[in-house]
């Protein structure tokens with residue numbers, strides 16, 4: 001047993017109650033750890049979050065109590081708490097507002113009033129400028145501001161697949177409404193087919209992951225299904241923090257039962273008995289609706305043999321990286337693991353794990369109901385099905401769009417009432433800028449790859465002729481500097497040097513060889529960083545220099 | 554039954570190619586092991602022979618054919634048929650830039666290995682200009698046994714591994730903060746005497762940069778009397794308890810300045826406790 005000198009500070013009564021509500025009542029014997037608490041380190045983040053929601057910050061007493069209860073060394077608990085941007089380790093007012101200063105909100109004149117906190121993208125880009133407010137207390141309040149966005153732009157379109165229930169206005173809080181709209185038919189069909197046949201359909205559909213890496217879902221599921229180690233886990237990645245992305249939020253807020261149903265199908269196919277949905281902290285409405293959907297689906301017996309737990313982040317883009325996400329759930333700092341081994345073999349709690357994006361999972365409903373072959377008939381040969389696009393920036397009708405793969409960028413921008421663009425950012429901060437010369441680019445994995453860009457998480461941010469591109473590049477550089485986990489040198493220091501160089505260029509004070517330095521940084525971050533964050537941290541900057549001629553002498 | 558098979562199964566060998574040379578290593582070996590078997594030494598900073606690899610410094614990266622990115626040789630397991638290049642343009646660029654990033658942000662003046670690599674890779678840490686952000690901060694002197702100068706910290710995680718899971722199981726220190734603000738810290742950054750630290754000094758023994766340094770060495774350096782060239786090393790056995798750890802007493806001018814323990818010892822792997830590591834202060838006081 002490690003020799004721990006536990007923090008001695010006591011929690012306040014309110015903090016103790018809040019933490020006990022997550023961990024269960026303590027055994028009262030101070031400093032002693034109940035036997036079954038020793039395996040609950042994974043509840044560290046939920047406990048810290050609960051304390052902060054109650055009193056507004058994570059006090060020494062709350063941190064000490066949580067670390068004592070869970071037998072987590074205090075230095076490690078501090079390491080975890082100080083990792084997350086939304087956890088405050090200094091006392092502050094109970095009422096805090098985070099103002100988005102990220103790409104889409106910048107284009108809509110975002111500012112941070114005195115006393116406000118600046119924030120990276122809040123996933124509300126279609127209603128920019130946006131903010132997120134938390135009021136700690138016995139009945140804590142979490143608010144997205146503005147509370148509602150514009151209605152679905154394609155509401156009347158009969159071609160919608162992923163968005164069809166949302167377009168039809170099916171009540172997202174009523175399981176009966178969901179069932180009436182055909183809900184749980186796919187799960188029933190999957191149960192009839194059995195795991196092997198479901199896997200076969202998903203493979204045949206050639207469905208590729210929508211979280212950014214475009215990995216074939218069927219291949220991933222088969223790999224998990226065949227692992228001997230038990231249990232298998234299913235993780236839904238709903239961390240959605242790529243600047244400009246808001247699709248998964250809309251799906252979870254407006255159609256949460258579909259997520260639960262698709263997870264039940266994925267669990268059946270991969271042999272998982274336990275699933276987690278990891279949702280970023282800034283999505284309170286999604287938390288409520290997904291939890292409601294899980295509870296109702298379970299109580300109606302739709303989840304037999306399968307349990308889904310909602311986990312909530314605390315402000316860390318990197319926790320969307322699948323292995324950082326595991327670390328975060330397990331109660332560690334969200335530092336990505338080195339791969340291999342891959343999650344299908346060694347994932348959550350060291351067990352075989354299928355991790356999928358929300359939108360990926362939604363597609364599975366149609367794959368099962370219509371068959372993989374029919375699904376593969378939509379879109380193109382290598383990009384099957386439809387794709388959600390998060391359109392924001394200089395457009396008349398920002399919002400979430402669904403188009404079959406193969407539609408051109410121009411047709412999407414026309415739908416969204418775009419001004420003639422000077423540039424379009426595809427794929428978010430980790431993506432790439434394209435100029436007006438690429439408006440006829442078909443939006444598919446293969447065409448974007450050939451053009452040296454990416455669809456990423458479906459971000460499309462439009463910059464019109466007056467937009468400040470250099471400002472956007474500086475914001476992207478700041479984003480990566482802030483969000484680097486700090487583990488590996490190329491990213492921890494490289495993102496700082498990238499920002500410094502861009503600031504000099506923007507101010508007209510470039511050093512000799514500045515562009516060469518940026519190019520070398522880009523190559524080394526891509527080549528030598530541990531995870532996708534560092535590997536893509538220079539993409540947008542490099543693309544703006546190459547495709548748009550920004551900083552051309 | 555499983556155990557019997559485990560014991561009986563002879564370890565498989567894997568064959569790979571490093572810089573055109575074929576090498577066979579035991580399954581489970583790393584690319585670094587394979588390189589070393591060929592006498593092809595790779596630069597390493599966060600790797601420790603007695604520690605679980607954390608592969609964070611990235612100075613040991615090599616090019617692996619078929620891999621989109623470079624891979625860390627210190628942790629990547631050798632596989633049958635791998636083709637590895639340790640000295641390609643890509644590898645040299647990454648190593649050079651990683652060293653420039655470290656050299657421009659951290660005081661490497663007492664980090665001999667890093668300084669040697671900077672020379673070897675022709676790295677120029679000054680290229681990022683005079684305003685490049687650094688981790689410079691005041692040195693922490695909060696106890697009589699060792700000092701912590703995190704201006705010299707490359708965040709290699711070795712001290713954390715040594716204090717925690719890999720050796721000491723004390724978990725007095727961890728990484729806190731994020732990104733460029735990430736740093737080694739006790740809980741809430743309290744001073745060492747308030748923390749769980751038991752002064753085993755095992756973190757000092759693994760620190761590659763001199764960020765962690767015995768007070769004796771620190772004081773001599775400040776006084777300008779530090780003299781590694783005139784140092785002699787005496788091997789002995791720790792007198793304090795029945796374990797009988799091997800000690801190496803580093804002596805300068807008749808004074809013990811540091812105590813280390815050989816890494817090749819099966820049980821102690823270079824680790825000691827406060828008595829072995831710092832008990833000499835007691836010896837010296839007594840004999841004085």
Ligand SMILES: Cc1cc2nc3c(=O)[nH]c(=O)nc-3n(C[C@H](O)[C@H](O)[C@H](O)COP(=O)(O)O)c2cc1C
Pocket residue numbers: 208209210211212213214215217237238239240241242317318319320321322323355356357358360361531532533
């Ligand atoms: C820094 C970083 C952030 C990421 N964020 C997300 C995210 O918020 N949501 C997501 O689904 N995938 C994210 N990913 C990709 C995941 O690592 C993983 O590929 C994905 O969840 C797999 O699901 P899919 O196959 O369904 O796309 C991120 C990757 C990186 C490197």
Ligand code: SF4
Pocket residue numbers: 318335336483484485486487488489491492529530531532533534535
């Ligand atoms: S690339 Fe960046 S985010 Fe990823 S592990 Fe390295 S430091 Fe962390």
Ligand code: SF4
Pocket residue numbers: 712715716721723724725726749750751752753754755756757
């Ligand atoms: S001296 Fe020992 S206990 Fe103290 S921090 Fe170093 S390794 Fe940990």
Ligand code: SF4
Pocket residue numbers: 705706707708709710711712713737756759760761762763764765
């Ligand atoms: S103090 Fe030394 S051992 Fe610890 S992380 Fe820094 S350089 Fe590495």
Ligand code: FES
Pocket residue numbers: 100101102103104105106120121122123124125128129130243244245
């Ligand atoms: S909410 Fe502001 S950029 Fe996304």
Ligand code: FES
Pocket residue numbers: 596597598599600607608609610611612613614625626627628
């Ligand atoms: S020695 Fe391999 S990454 Fe540091």
